[in-house]
Amino acid sequence: MGKALIGYTLGLMSGPPLGGLLYERGGYRAPFIFCGAITLLDFICRAFIIEEREEIVNALREQGMSNEAMEEEAQVVARRKQERQETSSSFRNLLKSKRLIGCVLVTACNAFVFSGAEPTVPLHLASKFDLSSEKIGLVFMAFSLPTITSPLSAILTPILGEISAVVRSTGTGDGFARAYAMFNMAFSVGVLVGPVVCGLIYEHFGFWAICLTMSGVLFLVTPVVILWIGGIDQKRQDLAKYKEEEKAKQSTQSASSRSLLAHSKYSIEFHQEQSLELGTRGGTSTLDLDQQRDNGN
Incomplete structure (x- = not known):
């Protein structure tokens, strides 16, 4: 513009x-x-x-007023009536x-x-x-x-x-x-x-x-x-909304971080227990083999 x-x-x-x-x-x-x-x-x-515009009603009248044409014309009239109502409401919204x-x-x-x-x-x-x-x-x-x-x-x-x-x-x-x-x-x-x-x-x-x-x-x-x-008022509302969204995002991230940390601790403890259990089994079998060798000698 x-x-x-x-x-x-x-x-x-x-x-x-x-x-x-x-x-x-x-x-x-x-x-x-x-x-x-x-x-x-x-x-x-x-x-x-000037742009050329073809009205739907005139086109229907030229083609003949069949039942379908009458229904389409009624829809056009209803649509225009709705547009006039929306026009008055949108104009009031602009004036506010x-x-x-x-x-x-x-x-x-x-x-x-x-x-x-x-x-x-x-x-x-x-x-x-x-x-x-x-x-x-x-x-x-x-x-x-x-x-x-x-x-x-x-x-x-x-x-x-x-x-x-x-x-x-x-x-x-x-x-x-x-x-x-x-x-x-x-x-x-x-x-x-x-x-x-x-x-x-x-x-x-x-x-x-x-x-x-x-x-x-x-x-x-x-x-x-x-x-x-x-738009100072709108900017203030947008700023407050942005702060609320950031606060909610941070709380969500902290909750997910705590959940991930707890899952990591559980995984570490589980792997440690598995390692101890495998090590214990492996140690016992080794002692048995040593005893069998001593008896054989």
């Missing part, structure tokens, strides 16, 4: 400088025409990657996870901060430093450049990995789609709220209030990251 998000990052990097350049050279309509062309190209590409809620909050706050900077930073740069649209686009390119390390950030701050871990821990079979849908919803809410709130704050209080607001949002979400994300 981190590698796939590089495309999103490249769009963030190339969009502002291209938009500024088009606005400077082609006027106000040029960026919109360019975005429309890109959207049309994206639609065409999506049309080619603090770990997933923490990921959603972090995603929303991150989107709020980045989307809130998009309408306010250009206004501040234009009014404070008298920069053109092209130069402001270059500033945003530098602003988005570190995000190209998405695969590395997936290791350092694994939000998507956290979501996958939550789905696996809850045991919901198809919960990945719902979890990532919640991730996208949180990102969309942050993108929707950020420009509106930050625009109002910038209009009434100025750019310093924007910086203070963003810092406050990040500061408030920090305890969520520390306490909920990372």
Whole structure:
């Protein structure tokens, strides 16, 4: 997922400088025409990657509604009803996870901060430093450049990995789609709220209030990251379970060692008794032979 998000990052990097350049050279309509062309190209590409799916019910209707076909259709309807029930229960299980809620909050706050900077930073740069649209686009390119390390950030701050871990821990079979849908919803809410709130704050209080607001949002979400994300409770449970398993394993090994030691002692004693018995028999026969030789002489 981190590698796939590089495309999103490249769009963030190339969009502002291209938009500024088009606005400077082609006027106000040029960026919109360019975005429309890109959207049309994206639609065409999506049309080619749609997977073909054949519904069982339609296939049965084409073949004729025999008794077996009716039974199979009834099974399909029952299976879909069961899947809808499992969907609602799995969604509730996901919402009970603090770990997933923490990921959603972090995603929303991150989107709020980045989307809130998009309408306010250009206004501040234009009014404070008298920069053109092209130069402001270059500033945003530098602003988005570190995000190209998405695969590395997936290791350092694994939000998507956290979501996958939550789905696996809850045991919901198809919960990945719902979890990532919640991730996208949180990102969309942050993108929707950020420009509106930050625009109002910038209009009434100025750019310093924007910086203070963003810092406050990040500061408030920090305890969520520390306490909920990372599965600290689950790690503690796993650690306690591991200690119990190790303790049981050690007790089992010690019991088996004692049993083996007792068996070894018994084997040694048994072999000693056998050796003494054989030695006694052998000694007696030797004395008898000596006496017989003396008598013969």
